[in-house]
Amino acid sequence: MGLLDKEFSDGNIVVANVEDLLNWARLSSVWQLGFGLACCAIEMMATSASHYDFDRFGLIPRNTPRQADAIIISGTVTLKMAIRIKRLYEQIPDPKYIISMGSCANCGGPYWEHGYHVLKGVDRIIPVDVYVPGCPPRPEALLEGLLKLQEKIRNESLRKKS
Amino acid sequence: MALKTETMILNMGPQHPSTHGVLRLELEIEGELIVNVKPHLGYLHRCFEKHAEAMQYNQVVPYTDRMDYLAAMGNNFGYVLAIEKLLGIQVPERVEYIRVIMAELQRIASHCVAIGTNGADIGALTPFLYLFRDREYILSIFEETCGARMLYNYMWIGGLSHDIHPNFVRRTKEFTSYFKNTIVELDNLLSYNKIFVERTANIGILPADTAINYGATGPVLRGSGVKFDLRKDDTYSIYNRFDFDIPVGKGLQGTVGDSWDRYYVRVREMEQSLRIIEQAIDQIPEGDVQSAIPKKIKPPKGTVYTRVENPRGELGYFIISDGNTNPFRVKVRAPSFVNLEILGELCKGHLVADVIAILGSIDIVLGEVDR
Amino acid sequence: MKKAEEIFEILKNEFGDIILSFDKDTPTEPIISIEPLKIHIVSKFLRDNAELQFDSLMCLSGVDDANGKKVKDADGIDIIEGGTLSVYYHLYSTVLRHKITLKVSAPREDAKVESVENIWKCADWHEREAYDMLGIIFLNHPDLRRILMPYDWFEDSFPLRKDFKVPEFYQGMKIPY
Ligand code: SF4
Numbered sequence: 001m002g003l004l005d006k007e008f009s010d011g012n013i014v015v016a017n018v019e020d021l022l023n024w025a026r027l028s029s030v031w032q033l034g035f036g037l038a039c040c041a042i043e044m045m046a047t048s049a050s051h052y053d054f055d056r057f058g059l060i061p062r063n064t065p066r067q068a069d070a071i072i073i074s075g076t077v078t079l080k081m082a083i084r085i086k087r088l089y090e091q092i093p094d095p096k097y098i099i100s101m102g103s104c105a106n107c108g109g110p111y112w113e114h115g116y117h118v119l120k121g122v123d124r125i126i127p128v129d130v131y132v133p134g135c136p137p138r139p140e141a142l143l144e145g146l147l148k149l150q151e152k153i154r155n156e157s158l159r160k161k162s
Numbered sequence: 163m164a165l166k167t168e169t170m171i172l173n174m175g176p177q178h179p180s181t182h183g184v185l186r187l188e189l190e191i192e193g194e195l196i197v198n199v200k201p202h203l204g205y206l207h208r209c210f211e212k213h214a215e216a217m218q219y220n221q222v223v224p225y226t227d228r229m230d231y232l233a234a235m236g237n238n239f240g241y242v243l244a245i246e247k248l249l250g251i252q253v254p255e256r257v258e259y260i261r262v263i264m265a266e267l268q269r270i271a272s273h274c275v276a277i278g279t280n281g282a283d284i285g286a287l288t289p290f291l292y293l294f295r296d297r298e299y300i301l302s303i304f305e306e307t308c309g310a311r312m313l314y315n316y317m318w319i320g321g322l323s324h325d326i327h328p329n330f331v332r333r334t335k336e337f338t339s340y341f342k343n344t345i346v347e348l349d350n351l352l353s354y355n356k357i358f359v360e361r362t363a364n365i366g367i368l369p370a371d372t373a374i375n376y377g378a379t380g381p382v383l384r385g386s387g388v389k390f391d392l393r394k395d396d397t398y399s400i401y402n403r404f405d406f407d408i409p410v411g412k413g414l415q416g417t418v419g420d421s422w423d424r425y426y427v428r429v430r431e432m433e434q435s436l437r438i439i440e441q442a443i444d445q446i447p448e449g450d451v452q453s454a455i456p457k458k459i460k461p462p463k464g465t466v467y468t469r470v471e472n473p474r475g476e477l478g479y480f481i482i483s484d485g486n487t488n489p490f491r492v493k494v495r496a497p498s499f500v501n502l503e504i505l506g507e508l509c510k511g512h513l514v515a516d517v518i519a520i521l522g523s524i525d526i527v528l529g530e531v532d533r
Numbered sequence: 534m535k536k537a538e539e540i541f542e543i544l545k546n547e548f549g550d551i552i553l554s555f556d557k558d559t560p561t562e563p564i565i566s567i568e569p570l571k572i573h574i575v576s577k578f579l580r581d582n583a584e585l586q587f588d589s590l591m592c593l594s595g596v597d598d599a600n601g602k603k604v605k606d607a608d609g610i611d612i613i614e615g616g617t618l619s620v621y622y623h624l625y626s627t628v629l630r631h632k633i634t635l636k637v638s639a640p641r642e643d644a645k646v647e648s649v650e651n652i653w654k655c656a657d658w659h660e661r662e663a664y665d666m667l668g669i670i671f672l673n674h675p676d677l678r679r680i681l682m683p684y685d686w687f688e689d690s691f692p693l694r695k696d697f698k699v700p701e702f703y704q705g706m707k708i709p710y
Contacts, residue, residue, distance in 0.1 A: 033177075035177045035178075035184075037183070037184055037206065038206055038208075038231070038528070038529055039228055039231035039312060039313065042231055042232065042275070042312060043311070043312060045275075045294070046294060046297075046298070046301075049291055049294035049295070050291040050292070050294055050295045050298075051294065051298045065177075075206075076206060076208050078204075078205060078206060078207055078208065079683065079703050079704070079706060079708070080205050080682075080683045081176065081184055081206070083704065084177065084205075108710060110213075110224065110225065110228065111208050111209065112710050113216070113710065114213050114216045115208060115212075115213075116209055116212065116697070116699045116708065117207050117209050117681075117682065117692070118209065119706060119708075120707075120708075120709075120710045124706060124707065125706065135313070136311075136312055136313065138311065204680060204683070207681040211693055212692060212693060212697075215693075247561055248561065372654075374588055374589055374627060375588070375653060375654050376654045376655050377589055377591070377653065377655030378655075390627060395630070396630075463559075464559040464561060465559055465561065465562060465564070465621070465634075466562065467561075467562060467591070467592060467623050467634065469591065476591065478592050478623070480592055480623065482596060491594070491596050491597075493592065493594035493595075495591060495594075495623075499658065500655050500659075503654070503655060503657060503658050533681075
């Protein structure tokens with residue numbers, strides 16, 4: 001997408017679509033709510049640590065939902081936690097995005113059958129934008145998920161969906 | 163007239179950057195001082211024990227991975243040892259050696275996270291990045307052999323799921339010689355760092371008798387100066403063939419049993435793990451790693467309690483068999499579950515900011531606390 | 534270091550009838566059965582006796598023995614009636630390095646066991662867990678609440694009992710897959 005390709009070569013004016021500009025700004029600084037749930041959270045930590053470096057995609061963990069744009073649901077959502085996740089989600093200002101990371105958050109994962117205390121998929125309580133499968137997903141997979149989310153934001157429109 | 167004062171309740175978690183997962187602490191504070199701490203657990207209760215009852219013996223192994231997800235190998239190890247004891251089978255020498263090496267590599271990887279996050283919580287982010295870099299090294303060794311980065315399902319009842327990769331020995335040796343520098347670096351960067359010492363020395367002092375009464379194990383107990391390590395004191399597998407020391411807290415920077423001691427025990431333990439690996443890696447005998455795996459696992463009626471030294475302490479499995487293909491009851495004595503109980507005792511009288519330092523030095527994994 | 538037989542002899546001499554039986558045919562570990570309402574007295578003795586010195590409780594596990602009758606209740610759901618719930622105690626002495634396993638069994642409908650929380654502190658959460666999962670009541674426990682399940686989880690619904698049925702909904706969230 002050509003916003004940055006059009007260098008400031010002739011003068012210091014960039015002509016752009018408002019929509020493109022907003023989307024570009026949004027997608028290049030997706031700040032996530034820094035919180036981990038289960039095993040997947042360790043992979044999320046590994047992704048943001050030195051080896052894979054999440055920061056280069058503009059994703060920085062914030063510790064309060066009021067400053068965040070996205071949540072990565074990284075792990076098993078239990079019934080006890082589900083209520084809290086819903087509340088955290090509601091505290092995030094719009095626009096907000098959810099990445100569901102790992103089979104547990106997608107559908108209950110290994111705990112789907114006998115997990116009397118496991119919510120079988122976080123999409124039962126909050127809407128999900130990107131699902132990343134795996135148990136746990138590799139850091140590369142999570143990066144791919146983030147790129148997919150950026151793709152989605154890039155194609156958003158300011159017009160109301162009818 | 164005396165001023166009427168009231169204590170205040172402050173909630174920490176379940177979404178809090180420093181609770182290492184989804185732990186909720188209810189702090190009762192008076193000004194900035196902690197009067198009481200009440201942990202609330204269960205935000206990650208994933209019904210392990212119910213799953214174990216509904217699965218066949220060998221199918222339980224992947225679920226054990228997911229309890230202490232930072233030390234999956236150790237969890238596998240304890241479970242398969244318990245079932246092997248119940249079945250009365252002897253595993254080949256090669257398997258024993260590989261298991262010990264894997265468990266020790268896992269201990270280093272797990273301590274890397276424990277130390278890294280302990281530092282990061284207090285404000286030292288650089289060691290965290292360094293240690294995660296080196297942990298990645300271990301994970302790639304594991305990955306080469308068993309195909310997964312974190313949850314391996316590698317040790318099976320009576321054997322292993324795969325033989326080691328041809329590169330395994332070479333890369334492990336490379337790692338051990340390389341990692342020694344990291345420990346030196348870590349000592350310079352964090353262990354004797356003035357700020358870190360100020361934040362952890364004399365904070366959260368745990369006397370030895372309290373530790374034993376509370377059932378603390380692992381680095382938490384050893385930090386209090388008690389020389390107790392199941393690898394030596396209730397030895398299992400082939401640990402008695404290796405020569406290694408048990409580091410204990412000596413109160414070098416403050417009092418015996420403070421947070422710094424617990425931290426320091428972990429650092430020194432990584433050195434000892436390297437020693438064990440170095441001794442074991444040259445002795446791996448030839449052989450098959452799957453020959454002893456039984457086709458159908460039907461242990462005789464009875465109960466068994468085995469315990470192994472996991473990075474966080476004594477991991478115990480209490481298994482009841484009723485002679486069927488499924489376990490009748492599996493109870494896990496999770497080290498972090500028991501160690502976490504001391505938190506209230508340790509925090510009393512300290513500042514709110516110290517709770518983080520103390521919690522980091524206990525090193526809990528919520529997947530194991532809640533199972 | 535004492536063998537299980539010797540420990541049993543010491544206990545039998547001290548307490549007589551409270552010590553119910555000694556099961557040594559199990560493949561790995563002998564078990565001493567004790568009256569559920571006297572366990573705290575025996576435990577205190579085990580901890581303080583100079584010959585025994587069991588200063589650490591390794592594990593405390595509640596078990597549903599499922600040895601009752603299987604019947605159908607009014608709605609046609611299978612439940613277990615009668616039988617017992619048990620608690621196993623695994624003790625270890627860090628000084629003398631010996632181990633022993635104790636067991637108490639209480640009737641399923643009215644499972645009451647004395648708490649050993651004031652003898653070994655680590656029993657606190659273990660007992661809460663046994664209550665949470667199996668509904669075993671520990672008498673004189675200072676704070677017997679649910680620990681892993683939510684505090685407002687259904688009363689009389691104990692997940693690790695063998696006749697546990699997964700509820701359909703909790704706070705509007707569907708539980709089964
Ligand atoms: S998907 Fe797998 S790795 Fe992720 S939280 Fe669930 S069990 Fe753990």
